[in-house]
Amino acid sequence: MQWQPAQLQQMYRQMVTIRRFEEAVRDLYTSGQMPGLAHTSAGQEAVAVGACAVLRPDDYIVSNHRGHGHCIAKGASLDRMAAELLGKVTGYCRGKGGTMHIAAVETNNLGATGIVGGGIGTATGVGLSARLRGTDQVVVCFFGDGASNEGLFHESLNLAAIWQLPVVFLCENNQYGEYTAGRSVTAGTAIAERAASYGLPGGSVDGMDPLAVAEAVSSPSPGLGAGAGRVCSSASPIASTVTTSAIRALTEPEKS
Ligand SMILES: Cc1ncc(C[n+]2csc(CCOP(=O)(O)OP(=O)(O)O)c2C)c(N)n1
Ligand SMILES: [Mg+2]
Numbered sequence: 001m002q003w004q005p006a007q008l009q010q011m012y013r014q015m016v017t018i019r020r021f022e023e024a025v026r027d028l029y030t031s032g033q034m035p036g037l038a039h040t041s042a043g044q045e046a047v048a049v050g051a052c053a054v055l056r057p058d059d060y061i062v063s064n065h066r067g068h069g070h071c072i073a074k075g076a077s078l079d080r081m082a083a084e085l086l087g088k089v090t091g092y093c094r095g096k097g098g099t100m101h102i103a104a105v106e107t108n109n110l111g112a113t114g115i116v117g118g119g120i121g122t123a124t125g126v127g128l129s130a131r132l133r134g135t136d137q138v139v140v141c142f143f144g145d146g147a148s149n150e151g152l153f154h155e156s157l158n159l160a161a162i163w164q165l166p167v168v169f170l171c172e173n174n175q176y177g178e179y180t181a182g183r184s185v186t187a188g189t190a191i192a193e194r195a196a197s198y199g200l201p202g203g204s205v206d207g208m209d210p211l212a213v214a215e216a217v218s219s220p221s222p223g224l225g226a227g228a229g230r231v232c233s234s235a236s237p238i239a240s241t242v243t244t245s246a247i248r249a250l251t252e253p254e255k256s
Contacts, residue, residue, distance in 0.1 A: 146177025
């Protein structure tokens with residue numbers, strides 16, 4: 001892909017914005033000012049920004065419990081996000097959703113969920129909706145490595161393959177499911193290889209590199225032939241990895 005300097009600057013700016021937002025979330029949460037549980041996406045900025053860089057405004061994303069970066073990268077207002085996280089009526093969901101259930105529907109971000117893997121089923125349904133409505137919209141589904149061990153992941157991949165749905169299943173493999181090391185609970189060598197079981201294309205890219213993520217999300221799916229210049233319009237699971245420095249950044253101090 002060819003990138004203009006202005007596009008690269010915009011991606012960098014978004015990544016810095018996400019990191020600063022997450023630092024503010026951490027401070028508000030640990031000082032007891034933010035209700036509920038907060039999960040920051042510090043260290044995973046490149047996945048959200050790279051993926052959303054190749055989406056149109058009318059494309060959809062479905063997020064998870066670590067979704068502030070997804071929300072910002074899809075174009076949400078920081079003010080309304082902060083209001084939502086703090087339970088204020090001026091927030092995206094009138095303060096009822098909070099960090100784990102925020103949705104910014106105006107940006108076609110259909111929302112986060114506290115149910116690990118829950119968004120994978122939602123995204124598959126949204127893909128079916130786009131297919132039935134005859135649009136060329138695509139859905140990017142963000143989920144974690146832990147979620148790839150949920151039954152819904154496998155059911156969704158099966159249906160997405162059978163129905164040829166325009167969903168990119170984008171696994172953010174930070175190598176941990178909460179405090180559990182991924183290698184102790186995840187069979188096989190790479191999560192992306194699970195795609196092959198359903199006849200879908202899959203691959204792993206460096207999750208610290210926004211351009212690599214953008215490239216992976218926008219590639220037409222080989223073998224399915226439906227890409228045709230559009231952002232990937234076939235189901236295409238992708239596993240992205242992050243480094244150990246990102247994992248340290250993700251570790252949140254205990255709430256005092
Ligand atoms: C269905 C379900 N099972 C268990 C949990 C508890 N839980 C919250 S976060 C988490 C780990 C998720 O790991 P992963 O999908 O890799 O996301 P990460 O937090 O690493 O970004 C678990 C098990 C939950 N919220 N929902
Ligand atoms: Mg994880």
